[in-house]
Amino acid sequence: MQTTTAPARNINRRRLTAYVPHYIALLVTGTLFLAPVAYMVAASLAPANKTLAGFEVFNVSQWGLHNYAGVASSLSSDSTGHLWQFFAVSFTVTVAVVGLGLIVNSMAAYALSRLQWRGQGIILLAILMLLIVPFEAVAVPMFYLYNDARNTLWIQIVPFIGNALAIFLFYSFFSGIPRSIDEAALMDGAGPWKIFWRIIAPMSKPAYASVAILTFLTQWGSFLWPVLMISDPSLRPLPLQISVFAGQLPPAWGQVMAFGVLLVIPVIVVFLIFQRWFIEGVASSAVKG
Amino acid sequence: MATPAVLLLIAFVAVPFLAAIGFSLYNVRLGDPRDPNFMGVEQYARIFTDPNISAQFLSALLHNLIFAAIVVPVQTALALGLALLVKKTIPGVGIFRSLYFLPVVFPIALVAIIWRLILARGDQGLLNSALAFFSGGAFGAQDWLGSETTALASVIVLSIWQGCGFQMVILLAALQQVPSELYEAAELDRAGPWQRFIHVTIPGIRTTLVFVALYTMILSLRVFDQIYVLAKSGGGLNEGATRTVMYEAVTAAFDQNNIGRASAISVVFFVIVVILSLIQRRATRNQEG
Numbered sequence: 001m002q003t004t005t006a007p008a009r010n011i012n013r014r015r016l017t018a019y020v021p022h023y024i025a026l027l028v029t030g031t032l033f034l035a036p037v038a039y040m041v042a043a044s045l046a047p048a049n050k051t052l053a054g055f056e057v058f059n060v061s062q063w064g065l066h067n068y069a070g071v072a073s074s075l076s077s078d079s080t081g082h083l084w085q086f087f088a089v090s091f092t093v094t095v096a097v098v099g100l101g102l103i104v105n106s107m108a109a110y111a112l113s114r115l116q117w118r119g120q121g122i123i124l125l126a127i128l129m130l131l132i133v134p135f136e137a138v139a140v141p142m143f144y145l146y147n148d149a150r151n152t153l154w155i156q157i158v159p160f161i162g163n164a165l166a167i168f169l170f171y172s173f174f175s176g177i178p179r180s181i182d183e184a185a186l187m188d189g190a191g192p193w194k195i196f197w198r199i200i201a202p203m204s205k206p207a208y209a210s211v212a213i214l215t216f217l218t219q220w221g222s223f224l225w226p227v228l229m230i231s232d233p234s235l236r237p238l239p240l241q242i243s244v245f246a247g248q249l250p251p252a253w254g255q256v257m258a259f260g261v262l263l264v265i266p267v268i269v270v271f272l273i274f275q276r277w278f279i280e281g282v283a284s285s286a287v288k289g
Numbered sequence: 290m291a292t293p294a295v296l297l298l299i300a301f302v303a304v305p306f307l308a309a310i311g312f313s314l315y316n317v318r319l320g321d322p323r324d325p326n327f328m329g330v331e332q333y334a335r336i337f338t339d340p341n342i343s344a345q346f347l348s349a350l351l352h353n354l355i356f357a358a359i360v361v362p363v364q365t366a367l368a369l370g371l372a373l374l375v376k377k378t379i380p381g382v383g384i385f386r387s388l389y390f391l392p393v394v395f396p397i398a399l400v401a402i403i404w405r406l407i408l409a410r411g412d413q414g415l416l417n418s419a420l421a422f423f424s425g426g427a428f429g430a431q432d433w434l435g436s437e438t439t440a441l442a443s444v445i446v447l448s449i450w451q452g453c454g455f456q457m458v459i460l461l462a463a464l465q466q467v468p469s470e471l472y473e474a475a476e477l478d479r480a481g482p483w484q485r486f487i488h489v490t491i492p493g494i495r496t497t498l499v500f501v502a503l504y505t506m507i508l509s510l511r512v513f514d515q516i517y518v519l520a521k522s523g524g525g526l527n528e529g530a531t532r533t534v535m536y537e538a539v540t541a542a543f544d545q546n547n548i549g550r551a552s553a554i555s556v557v558f559f560v561i562v563v564i565l566s567l568i569q570r571r572a573t574r575n576q577e578g
Contacts, residue, residue, distance in 0.1 A: 019379055026374055026385045033389055036450065039415055040403045052409050054418030108294035115290065123295060130302050132566045136511050136535050137559040138305035140542045140551040141312055145305060147319060162297025192290070221396030223514040224535075228543060239398040239514075246402045247522030253406060260399045267394040275387060278394075279458050 044068070044258040051253040067258035074255055081233030081241065087262075089153070090238040094219045096157045098212050104161055106208065109170030110196045114182060124171075130164040136224065143228045151232040160219065166211045173207035174200060209277040220267055238263045309559075312552035319546050332553035346554065348529070349537045352441060356448075356533070357509035364449045365502050368456035373490075375457075376464050386461075390454035397451055401518040404447040408433040410525070434519060440527035444515055452508065456501050460494065467493035503569035507562055511535060534558050 038058075043051045045063035048070075050056045075083040111117070112124050142159065149155040181203075182195045190198070201208075226240040236244065242263060246256050271278055313332050315325035336346040375386045392400065407415045410432035417430040433443045467490065475485045491498070513535035519526035520536075534554060542551035 022374070022377065022379065023381075026382070029371065029374065030385050030388050033392065033450070033454075036400075036403050036407060037391065039407055043406065052406060052413035054412060054415060055422070057415070104293045104297065108291040111290035123291060126303075127298070130298055132563055133302055133306055133559065134507070134511055134562055136513065136538075137555050137562065138302060138309060140538050140548065140555045141305040141308040142301065143542055144312065144317065144319060144548045145308060158297070159301035162294045162301065164298060164302070167294060196290070217394060221398070221514075223396065223398045223517075224539070227517065228539070239396040242396075242402060243398050243518045243522045246405075246518070246524075249523070251523055256402060257406070260402065263399060264395055268391070271391075271394045272387075279386075279390070279461075 040257050040260050043254060044261045046254060048252065048254045051257065067252075067254040068262075070252065071255040071258045071262070074252065075245075075259075079233065081236055083262075085234050086236055086238050086241045089156075089235055090220065091266075092153065093156045093222075093237060094216060097160045097219045098215045100157075100161045101163055101166055101215055102208055102212060105163055105166035105211070106170045106201065106204070107196070108162075109167045109174055110192075110200060112167070113171050113174040114179075114195075114200075115192055127164050127167055131168060133164075139224055139228060142225075146229075150229050151235055153235060155229055156222075156226065156235075156237065159225075160215075160222075163215065166215065169211055170204070170207055173204050177203060206277075206280065209274070210280060213274065213278050216270065217267075306559075309552045309555045312548050313550075313556050315549050317548040317552070319548060325549070328549070332550050333557070336550065336553055336557070342550075345532065346534075346537055349532045349534050352531060353510050353512065353533050355441060356445060356512060357506045359442075359445055360449060360452075360509050361502050361505050363445075364453055364456060364505055365498065367449065368453050368501065369460050369498070371453065371457045372460040372464055376461060389457055392451045393454040395451060397448075397514040398518050400447055400451045401515040401524065402522070404443070404450075405434065405519055405524045405526075408443055410435060432525075434524060434526045437527050437530045440530040444512075444519070444526075444531055448512065448515060452505075456505065459501055460497060463494040463497035464490070499572045500569065503565060503572065507565055507569075510558065510562060510565070513539065 042057045042063075044067050045065070046057045046059070046067075047062050047064075048067070050059065050062065072083055075081060075086075108127075112120060112127075146155055146159075177200060182199060185195045185199055221239055222237065223239045223243075226237050227243075230236050230240060233241075242256065242259055245259055246253075314328060314330070316328055316332075317325045335342050337343055371389050375382050375389065409415075410417070410430065412418060412421065412430050414430075414433070416433065420428040421430065431439060433439045471489045471493065472485060475489050480488065512533045516526070516531050516533055516536045517539065518524060520528045520531070535558065538551045538554040538558065541547045541554060
């Protein structure tokens with residue numbers, strides 16, 4: 001007994017000590033990655049005069065929730081915009097873009113991968129070409145063309161529903177589903193709509209999850225388009241509002257950081273719940289894109 | 290079924306894109322009672338050669354190139370290093386995986402504001418305090434964002450912090466695809482860790498590495514949000530040392546109401562992105578073939 005366990009234990013111990021440098025590397029990089037987040041949280045809790053006072057921001061004994069109360073009272077009039085409004089705008093825009101985008105883009109991908117229609121090949125080619133047009137390249141002309149729609153909710157939503165990358169990701173996923181499955185359903189008399197909603201869509205949950213997460217991340221952080229189109233405080237999404245809030249004089253940095261914490265909590269919660277999908281979604285966008 | 294997506298893509302990608310080319314040939318302004326005059330390629334000639342305009346535009350282009358030249362190798366190498374660190378399934382590694390990915394869910398506008406406070410000049414900022422502490426006061430306080438020499442570097446650091454986790458996840462997925470038999474075979478041949486890295490890991494993920502590098506390069510060209518927030522929202526950023534092509538396009542359109550010139554900048558921006566995308570496609574295709 002002893003002769004067999006002793007070497008085994010030795011190997012285990014050797015393995016563990018071999019991991020010490022590994023853990024040190026993880027901890028050092030981990031600390032560097034966490035430091036800015038820790039600073040944001042600390043600054044949101046520290047007294048206003050300690051936000052920009054070096055390490056004093058981490059003095060836990062002085063922490064409190066006054067910045068959170070402050071941000072709620074600073075942003076509570078029509079001229080500054082109401083705190084709840086910024087959240088309502090960001091939630092509405094993100095949910096609408098993600099939800100409608102999933103429906104519209106997966107339908108298009110299904111039609112392109114499964115149905116026979118005139119112009120199919122050209123449309124597919126055109127969508128592949130649109131994949132390389134970054135939003136930044138069309139932001140300026142869109143600012144001019146849709147100027148009449150400035151300060152509306154719909155101009156923050158509608159332009160981002162149709163998405164070439166989403167169509168492409170759905171298209172690659174659907175193309176991997178054996179055709180025998182929809183042919184069998186066709187034999188049973190199901191039409192294309194029924195095959196799509198009852199068979200293809202339910203089989204493609206991973207694709208829906210990936211696209212939902214990628215769209216959600218981009219949309220929640222969207223900044224360039226709101227800068228160009230939104231000046232009305234009641235229609236400002238969160239990222240635009242935090243830049244406005246940070247630019248006001250005199251700056252209330254503790255409150256700005258409290259606003260930052262509130263802004264990022266919903267994404268972190270979604271991230272923690274759907275972590276596996278986040279990571280697979282990001283990875284799949286690269287493998288296929 | 291493809292109709293809604295196709296119509297949306299036409300209205301919000303294809304038409305604005307063609308309009309950008311059209312606008313760039315005229316002196317278009319918002320709310321201008323006069324009809325725009327045809328100017329041919331005058332706008333392009335101006336941004337590249339007019340001494341009053343080109344200096345600013347060319348410096349913006351240069352900043353994008355410096356940004357890309359630093360961010361692409363540094364961020365790719367860092368992301369690969371992190372991916373290797375979290376690839377081993379040792380206890381607790383999942384926490385670090387999430388930790389490195391965490392900044393990716395932060396809107397870049399918020400990231401810019403957090404870092405603006407960390408990098409604050411004088412001894413108020415956390416970075417200056419930390420440097421003074423660890424060097425025993427030998428290292429004097431810097432104005433990281435305001436100084437011409439460190440402004441762009443500061444923006445680069447905060448951009449890498451935010452974006453690195455995204456690339457890490459993509460590279461991690463690729464690393465997990467490398468067959469473990471290859472590592473075992475290399476170990477039998479007495480290859481050390483470094484040799485295994487050079488002869489097994491790198492060839493195994495070459496396609497993904499090329500993809501990540503070029504993808505990061507395109508992202509480097511699109512940089513806008515952090516520059517705009519830091520320059521316009523009381524960040525004290527040295528604008529002259531950090532302006533980017535997209536920043537030029539937006540300020541030309543928004544601050545100067547010069548849609549024609551802003552469109553010309555957008556078109557130039559797009560041409561550069563297309564060239565890089567084509568290189569990317571070719572490079573990844575060659576590797577696969």
